Amino acid sequence: MTDQLNPRFRFDAYIVGTANRLAVTAARAVAESPGSAYNPLFVYGGPGLGKTHLLMAVGHLGRTITPGLTVDYITCDDFVEAFHAAIGAGQGDAYRRRYVDTGLLLIDDVQFLTHRREVQAELLRLVDQMTTAGRQIVMSSDRPPAEIEALDERLIQRFAGGLVIDIGAPDFETRVAILRRQAEERKQEIPPGVLEVVATIIDGNVRELIGGLNRLIAWQSVSDTKLDPDTAREVLGGGPAPSAASASPAPTAPSAESAGPNEFDSFLSDITTTVSAQVEAWRARVGEALLRWEGEGYRTARLSGLLDQESPRDPMAVINGFEADVQKLRALEAEAVELEPSLAGNPAFRDPDDLKAAGALTERARAGSNPPPGPSPLYRLEEFVEGPSNRIAVRAAHAAVEEPATKYNPLVIVAESGLGKTHLLQAVANAFAAKDGAMVACLGAQDFTEELIEAIERDRVAVWRARYRRVTTLCIDDIHLLQGKDRTQEELFWLFDQLLGQGRQLVFSSALPVRDLTGLEERLRSRLEGGLVVTLGAPERELRLGVVERALHERLGASDPELAAYLAGRPAESLRAVLGLVQRLLGAAEAQHVSPSAGLAREVLESPVPGAERKSGATRRSSGIVVTTSGGVKSAEKMVWDWPELADRLMEDLR
Amino acid sequence: MSLVNFTSREITCKIVYYGPGRSGKTTNLHYIYGRVPDTRRGKMVSLATQTDRTLFFDFLPLELGTISGFSTRFQLYTVPGQVYYNATRKLVLQGADGVVFVADSQARRLEDNLESLQNLQVNMLEQGVDVRTFPTVFQYNKQDLPPELILSPAELDDALNFRGVKSFGGDALHGSGVFETLKGISEQVLKRLAQNTPAVG
Numbered sequence: 001m002t003d004q005l006n007p008r009f010r011f012d013a014y015i016v017g018t019a020n021r022l023a024v025t026a027a028r029a030v031a032e033s034p035g036s037a038y039n040p041l042f043v044y045g046g047p048g049l050g051k052t053h054l055l056m057a058v059g060h061l062g063r064t065i066t067p068g069l070t071v072d073y074i075t076c077d078d079f080v081e082a083f084h085a086a087i088g089a090g091q092g093d094a095y096r097r098r099y100v101d102t103g104l105l106l107i108d109d110v111q112f113l114t115h116r117r118e119v120q121a122e123l124l125r126l127v128d129q130m131t132t133a134g135r136q137i138v139m140s141s142d143r144p145p146a147e148i149e150a151l152d153e154r155l156i157q158r159f160a161g162g163l164v165i166d167i168g169a170p171d172f173e174t175r176v177a178i179l180r181r182q183a184e185e186r187k188q189e190i191p192p193g194v195l196e197v198v199a200t201i202i203d204g205n206v207r208e209l210i211g212g213l214n215r216l217i218a219w220q221s222v223s224d225t226k227l228d229p230d231t232a233r234e235v236l237g238g239g240p241a242p243s244a245a246s247a248s249p250a251p252t253a254p255s256a257e258s259a260g261p262n263e264f265d266s267f268l269s270d271i272t273t274t275v276s277a278q279v280e281a282w283r284a285r286v287g288e289a290l291l292r293w294e295g296e297g298y299r300t301a302r303l304s305g306l307l308d309q310e311s312p313r314d315p316m317a318v319i320n321g322f323e324a325d326v327q328k329l330r331a332l333e334a335e336a337v338e339l340e341p342s343l344a345g346n347p348a349f350r351d352p353d354d355l356k357a358a359g360a361l362t363e364r365a366r367a368g369s370n371p372p373p374g375p376s377p378l379y380r381l382e383e384f385v386e387g388p389s390n391r392i393a394v395r396a397a398h399a400a401v402e403e404p405a406t407k408y409n410p411l412v413i414v415a416e417s418g419l420g421k422t423h424l425l426q427a428v429a430n431a432f433a434a435k436d437g438a439m440v441a442c443l444g445a446q447d448f449t450e451e452l453i454e455a456i457e458r459d460r461v462a463v464w465r466a467r468y469r470r471v472t473t474l475c476i477d478d479i480h481l482l483q484g485k486d487r488t489q490e491e492l493f494w495l496f497d498q499l500l501g502q503g504r505q506l507v508f509s510s511a512l513p514v515r516d517l518t519g520l521e522e523r524l525r526s527r528l529e530g531g532l533v534v535t536l537g538a539p540e541r542e543l544r545l546g547v548v549e550r551a552l553h554e555r556l557g558a559s560d561p562e563l564a565a566y567l568a569g570r571p572a573e574s575l576r577a578v579l580g581l582v583q584r585l586l587g588a589a590e591a592q593h594v595s596p597s598a599g600l601a602r603e604v605l606e607s608p609v610p611g612a613e614r615k616s617g618a619t620r621r622s623s624g625i626v627v628t629t630s631g632g633v634k635s636a637e638k639m640v641w642d643w644p645e646l647a648d649r650l651m652e653d654l655r
Numbered sequence: 656m657s658l659v660n661f662t663s664r665e666i667t668c669k670i671v672y673y674g675p676g677r678s679g680k681t682t683n684l685h686y687i688y689g690r691v692p693d694t695r696r697g698k699m700v701s702l703a704t705q706t707d708r709t710l711f712f713d714f715l716p717l718e719l720g721t722i723s724g725f726s727t728r729f730q731l732y733t734v735p736g737q738v739y740y741n742a743t744r745k746l747v748l749q750g751a752d753g754v755v756f757v758a759d760s761q762a763r764r765l766e767d768n769l770e771s772l773q774n775l776q777v778n779m780l781e782q783g784v785d786v787r788t789f790p791t792v793f794q795y796n797k798q799d800l801p802p803e804l805i806l807s808p809a810e811l812d813d814a815l816n817f818r819g820v821k822s823f824g825g826d827a828l829h830g831s832g833v834f835e836t837l838k839g840i841s842e843q844v845l846k847r848l849a850q851n852t853p854a855v856g
Binding site: 221222263264266267268270271272274275276278313 | 664666687690691692695719720722723725727830833834837838841842845846
């Protein structure tokens with residue numbers, strides 16, 4: 001909104017005369033210390049006398065002096081419209097919050113509030129809210145508040161409570177000064193005496209004054225004769241000069257009759273003004289397009305490039321071309337998203353200068369050749385901590401990676417929740433992905449099913465299948481979740497066979513032993529058992545120590561052996577629980593601003609419980625948590641992270 | 656026909672003077688011709704073709720010079736007003752950017768005015784032009800005649816100008832209202848530049 005301030009409308013471009021000196025002084029004071037001088041400031045004056053200029057100048061100066069100041073300029077019309085739109089959309093409250101951060105609010109043309117009771121009430125509320133909060137409001141109107149028809153008496157009082165001040169019509173000298181400034185700004189040489197003529201003929205409105213000057217400039221650009229005060233008078237239609245006896249008739253066509261010798265010239269100068277206004281309109285159009293497309297997140301380098309040129313060859317064609325490209329992008333995006341919802345908002349669909357990339361992406365979506373979801377790069381097989389309880393599984397994983405599809409295919413990792421099967425699966429998948437020409441699909445069984453359902457909905461099962469049949473490694477996590485999902489099982493079965501036949505590696509993980517996967521079709525279950533099924537056991541001390549050391553090393557850069565030993569000695573039935581202990585310790589250390597140590601760990605993990613001096617048995621494994629096997633939550637550790645003390649209490653009580 | 660061509664940096668406006676026979680269309684053009692310096696005007700011509708031997712119309716090209724970097728050219732045409740020259744009128748109307756409807760202010764010619772106006776609308780619709788947005792102005796000519804013979808501009812507005820476009824009283828013979836009319840239509844035509852500029856061609 002602040003960008004609506006016209007950059008030309010600043011105080012230094014504002015000609016001050018007797019008629020507007022007071023208003024300008026007040027406006028400056030307000031800009032220099034918003035909210036403290038006159039609040040609200042109400043400026044009124046006839047059309048074309050510089051109200052908008054003054055308002056925007058306050059905005060510019062306010063921002064310059066107080067850099068963090070949020071300035072909003074809005075016309076009363078916009079205000080009304082936005083209000084109606086907000087009410088219509090049921091967003092009245094959101095609308096009210098709209099100006100919460102505004103430090104300086106400029107409202108132009110307040111006279112349009114006439115007869116709009118509800119908007120007046122809204123404005124009243126806004127004025128009260130802003131003045132109370134010490135935030136500045138500046139308003140302009142073409143008449144004083146009391147003359148605005150049907151304006152709420154309370155509003156009039158509020159305005160009077162600030163400062164109501166008028167801008168009068170400029171006097172002759174100010175008019176000449178304004179004209180000189182304008183001529184200078186446009187680098188136009190105007191012969192002496194001419195501007196004075198303009199200022200004499202046009203009195204009052206500054207806009208008309210500048211319009212008059214425009215006509216003279218236009219006339220000068222097409223006319224061969226030099227501009228002088230008399231011609232100026234004629235061009236502006238001010239009647240004959242009092243001193244000059246007669247204007248010398250310009251040479252016209254031979255058949256010209258005496259009436260209106262300058263009719264054609266005058267016509268020409270008018271047309272010139274119109275044409276220049278219309279031709280320059282391209283800038284406005286470009287600006288409009290720029291704002292719009294930027295707002296929608298598109299890259300607009302092509303359009304902003306236009307504005308840097310003095311007179312580009314064909315700006316409209318560029319805009320049209322740009323918009324056509326945007327439409328193409330939209331069509332491509334719509335199609336691609338239809339095929340693959342995950343492509344929504346992909347940056348490739350936001351650059352109209354690179355349709356190729358967007359086209360290629362869509363083409364791949366069409367062919368189903370966008371790669372299926374891959375593994376998270378966070379997990380690395382070489383960093384996977386090995387201990388007696390998982391040694392077989394980890395070794396098998398390494399072996400499978402070294403000799404893909406030949407040694408153990410499929411590799412099935414079985415473990416209860418929190419023992420690291422997802423971690424291991426992802427790590428294996430990453431190891432496969434690091435190979436040349438690898439295309440690894442790695443996803444949860446749930447997601448796999450979701451994708452299939454979506455493909456069925458969109459009638460794109462064939463494409464979906466093709467996508468997976470191309471992978472070199474397929475890793476599916478939590479395969480037990482496929483129980484009872486016949487269609488997914490069937491698809492997986494065919495995919496299984498196909499991949500196996502082509503010598504591709506398959507890796508699965510399951511929370512249940514394969515033989516217990518009763519909801520899985522027999523043919524699929526037997527195939528799972530046909531490879532290697534490895535089990536991750538509950539972590540013993542050695543593994544816990546490894547995990548703790550790694551975690552401490554990652555978080556602190558070094559591992560304190562005593563601390564690590566203590567933490568590893570804490571009872572925990574899963575690796576996740578071990579990491580939970582580390583997390584709790586680090587959180588407590590951070591909260592107390594001390595470095596983590598074994599002492600602190602003891603304090604944190606044991607303290608509030610009666611009988612805390614009792615050493616927890618390092619060799620004795622205890623869950624520490626009450627888990628009902630019949631409950632919906634299989635992995636209680638996921639919850640206790642949030643209630644550490646409670647967990648400890650339970651543990652101690654259990655003993 | 657392209658109104659504004661950014662590539663060749665040209666603005667070309669084709670303005671057609673339409674109206675019933677002897678309402679003063681050609682007089683308008685003659686008056687303009689007489690006021691334009693030699694250097695700015697082309698020959699005022701009448702054309703005839705093989706397909707329609709009776710075809711004729713006035714054509715006055717005006718070179719307005721370079722404005723804002725655009726070489727600006729106006730082409731003024733009149734159509735034959737007589738009812739039976741409709742083929743010619745259609746031809747002249749093709750590609751027009753604006754129309755000046757020159758009405759005869761004499762009360763007894765009101766019917767002719769209406770007929771010609773209807774004819775204009777039919778012809779425009781045939782060319783797929785949206786008459787509601789097409790730049791059009793009215794000129795009520797012969798306002799110099801004795802008041803008892805003519806209708807006032809207000810009366811003519813009521814009778815003809817139901818879309819409320821700009822209208823001008825005129826006396827084409829002596830030049831009153833001629834340039835005002837031309838200015839009026841030119842501005843309307845040029846203002847369409849910013850709104851719906853065809854990109855090319």
